[in-house]
Amino acid sequence: MMDKVKGGRTNAMAGEYAAHDALDRMLAGTGLSAARDPATGAFVVSRMRPTGEVGPDPSPTPKP
Numbered sequence: 001m002m003d004k005v006k007g008g009r010t011n012a013m014a015g016e017y018a019a020h021d022a023l024d025r026m027l028a029g030t031g032l033s034a035a036r037d038p039a040t041g042a043f044v045v046s047r048m049r050p051t052g053e054v055g056p057d058p059s060p061t062p063k064p
Helices: 019-027
Strands: 032-036 043-047
Touching: 019 032, 019 043
Parallel strands: none
Antiparallel strands: 032 043
C-alpha cells in the first residue's frame, strides 16, 4: 500500500490544526490527496489521478 505514495514529498507544517486541515495543507500541490475511511476514521493518502487521464468506461453496455 505504501508503494503508491513512496517518494512523495509533502509541505512542512508548523502550528496546531485539525487533522483534516493539516493534511490538506501538507498535501497541497503535491499530487497526493487524503480521504477519510468511513469505517475506521483513518485517513488514507493516495496519488491523485493526473488531470486529463481517462480511466475505463464505467458503463457496462457498449455505446452505439
